[in-house]
Amino acid sequence: MEQQRDVVEYGELVSRLGNGAIWPTLAGVIESWRDLVLAPSGARGEAPPPPIARALNSLFALLVLITIVWISLATLKLDWMSVWSYRADLIKGWFTTVEVTAAALVASTVAGFVLALGQRSFVLPVRYFSRFLIETVRCIPLLALIYLVWYGFEGAFGVGNSYRLISGILILTLFESAYISEIFRAGIESVGKTQIESARAIGFTRTQTYRYVIIPQAFRQVLPPLVGQLVSLIKDSSLLSVIAIAEFTQSAQQVSATNYDNLETYFALAVGYLVLTVPIAMWSRWLERRFKYET
DSSP states (O other), X not given: OHHHHHHHHHHHXXXXXXXXXXXXXXXXXXXXXXXXXXXXXXXXXXXXXXXXXXXXXXHHHHHHHHHHHHHHHHTSOOOHHHHXXXXXXXXXXXXXXXXXXXXXXXHHHHHHHHHHHHHTOSSHHHHHHHHHHHHHHHTSOHHHHHXXXXXXXXXXXXXXXXXXXXXXXXXXXXXXXXXXXXXXXXXXXXXXXXXXXXXXXXXXOHHHHIIIIIHHHHHXXXXXXXXXXXXXXXXXXXXGGGGTOOXXXXXXXXXXXXXXXXXXXXXXXXXXXXXXXXXXXXXXXXXXHHTOOOO
């Protein structure tokens, strides 16, 4: 009976192979694995990979990165408790960075929008002053700008330590507004001229054209790069430590000077910045996909 059953099963297998019932299944498995490792549209990236492929490859990249960092640190004798004992100072500096960044973001966004409108002003002195200010600030490194503005104001107006944090916010606002204004300008100029001419044809004033036609469409274009600029703003705030503003980097430098554990302290500093920047960078990527125009 067992021999007869084996013969029957073997016959069914041969029949299924002959009918092509198993091969399509194997081909489907191979194709599914191919979809996990190869982009659907090749290097062009026009079509997004399946969600399972994105999740698995993201997990793979994260595990590889963690493994590299762990292997690099495993050979070193690190004293993490020395950094943990100063966690209150680091957390305080971390929150100071958040406060400075938030204030500078609001101020630089408003200033950048004003400068972008200034570049399109029909009053020529306003237009050329805006352009000159933007290009000048963009051509000066932030570190040099910090020294120029801080010591210039301190020497000219006698600004004391009580206004050091406000001065840092103003410096970041001046620097970031130059880049944000270019983002706004590009978004405004991306609106088609035919739409502006149509708005004028139906009797819209210049203010109404900006309010109802240009700004809503430009906002859709500038939102992703504007959020991405926030990541740069967070990282740029670390340079305020050179004028002794007690932000995250300054706190880490003080801890490092106390416990002499430079690697442990600056590793904690890097992790603290990653906690701030990675979610914002991911949000920026999502906004790029969400507000992407089809061409």
